[in-house]
Amino acid sequence: GNSVTQMEGPVTLSEEAFLTINCTYTATGYPSLFWYVQYPGEGLQLLLKATKADDKGSNKGFEATYRKETTSFHLEKGSVQVSDSAVYFCALFESGGSNYKLTFGKGTLLTVNP
């Protein structure tokens, strides 16, 4: 079945540092890939997505590129801020068949210190 593996957290960075959170996936077909973010006390929010190979999703300075050859969708940001402190979830969705199921990774907690 489908699965998502994220790098283990927590990740602690200083403000303005470079961020990478690794995500790899296993899927039987051609999934769409997502990053969701959960700020403290809030629900998950869609951060960015990519629907096909080589697509780059971007939002709020975050980027991730859909790499089919390495089955990866790593999240990056060039300069993190304290306000980026949150839990980040990588997820995949495969259309067709059970077209409701969004499969999540375990999440990576990011803490950014001033």
Add this chain to the structure above:
Amino acid sequence: DTGVSQNPRHKITKRGQNVTFRCDPISEHNRLYWYRQTLGQGPEFLTYFQNEAQLEKSRLLSDRFSAERPKGSFSTLEIQRTEQGDSAMYLCASSLGGGGTRHFGPGTRLTVT
């Protein structure tokens, strides 16, 4: 767009009691999902509605769990005879049509003592 709302935000109950949670999706969204999230884990799918029809239930959803969406708008999730293992965050999400984009509510945190 007022977002997805969930009530209550927190619920503490004693083992063996029944609890009910409510989810109000974004008004024009026809699909509604329930997830369970435990500490250090991503959301796990529980069940899914398209309008008022419950189209899929996870094997995580034991017989003690029941969900309804009677008029295709709000939904309720009931847990009967709660157990300590039911302690978790219960998330509701909605979407318009298919795809992987979901709008999540803030969740209901259940603690079973």
